[in-house]
Amino acid sequence: MRKADEWGEARVVAIHDVAADIREFQLSPQGGAAAYPSGAHLRVRVQLADGRWELRHYSLIGAAPRDGAWRIAVKRESPGRGGSRWMHALNVGATLDVAAPASHFELSPACSSVLLIAGGIGVTPLVGMAERLVARGAAVRMIQAARGRDGLAYGDELAALLGDGYRASIDDEGARIDFAAAFAALPADGECYVCGPAGMMAAARDAWHGVGRAADLLRFETFGGTGGAARAFTVRLPALGREVEVPADASMLDALERAGVEMLADCRRGECGLCAVDVLDCDSTIEHRDVFFSAEQHAEGKRICACVSRADGGTLSIDTYWRPAA
Ligand code: FES
Structure with missing residues (x-):
């Protein structure tokens, strides 16, 4: 297995859309797709609209490689600097420079009662977490938020996996996550893993602290740079x-x-x-x-x-x- 700072080539072996503006890429790296820890991401070199190359972090989908390939999902950002548009323009057979998987969003080994909260493309690291938690017999619930139903990437898979433990929260239908109520339903030693835009993260963190939960039982990962249109x-x-x-x-x-x-x-x-x-x-x-x-x-x-x-x-x-x- 390559070390996290080792780079190599990966070939795109399959592409398909998993939600509106969200496209999944299956990548076959040189030497084979190694196993990876929960919450792991790939670093990928992408080309921006101005021709420069830049690193992007993409969470790996699922608890393990599928059919010998790593899976990542990329949301097409428009406006943006062009990296996601470059990714969406790739075809099967293209090659990418990727570093070996790394994780700083791992599940704790002992957690037995877990709430997962995803916003938009933030669902990507949580798919594998849900699979791992179900496999270990943990009590797991999940709230997946999206602007519209067509934005629920992997929603059908997660609903099938989690059954009654899964709930979608759709902005366009007037739904809003009631963080305080969701946290109140967790046992005292329950853990929460959240991945989504910065505003959602801040609301979750404030509610978590507001109900007096232990800070170290809330884990989160953003997908960065979010928060609406920016001005120079x-x-x-x-x-x-x-x-x-x-x-x-x-x-x-x-x-x-x-x-x-x-x-x-x-x-x-x-x-x-x-x-x-x-x-x-x-x-x-x-x-x-x-x-x-x-x-x-x-x-x-x-x-x-x-x-x-x-x-x-x-x-x-x-x-x-x-x-x-x-
Ligand atoms: S580099 Fe980590 S918060 Fe900015």
Whole structure:
């Protein structure tokens, strides 16, 4: 089995649509599709509309490879920077550069009563979790949220797997997840795994803490950069005497890195906090799209995760604490 930082080629052996704008790709890597842990993802090099190449993380579908292939699902984002459109334009037989599977969203080995909550394309890591939990005999329930019924990727599979434990929550039908009620139905030692857009994650986290649940029994993974349409803004770095323009279709982290500002980052999805910088001033509104900081910290507005959060136009002054060598 390759190590997580080893790269190789994988050939696309099958493609099919699993929901509106969501396409599944079955990938046959050189050397065979290795087993992977729960919550694992693949890193894939995709080409953007401007010709540059960039990494994307795609969760692996299911508890194990199927027919000797890894499966990933990609939502076509429009507008976007073009990576998902490039993926959707692939045909069977294309080759991709992929790193070996890695996971930072694993099921705890002991959990016996679990609630899974998915929003949109966030269902992808939870399919394999549901399969593993059923196989181990755990009590598992799942709420899958989508804007419309045509957005329920893998909904039929999950409903068949979980029976009465599965429920769809459809925005267009007026449904909203009642997180407090869902958490109240969990036993005291029950665990919850959530994957979805940042707003859903924040609502889940606030409700979890609001009902006094142990923080370490809530696990989540975002799919990053979500939160609605973005506007261009200027980021000012007084300590460096620099100003960097952040286009509407780029993250502040990407713009700063491209401008030669040294940044720390890991998840690039608003989860780990490694990219957080100090906010000195903002003449517009800060849009916090991370799940690392609490609602109180967002309200204070003293720090911001550069990978997903941004200003809604205007100018944002920050300090990264990085100083170029003299
Ligand atoms: S890199 Fe992890 S929160 Fe930004």
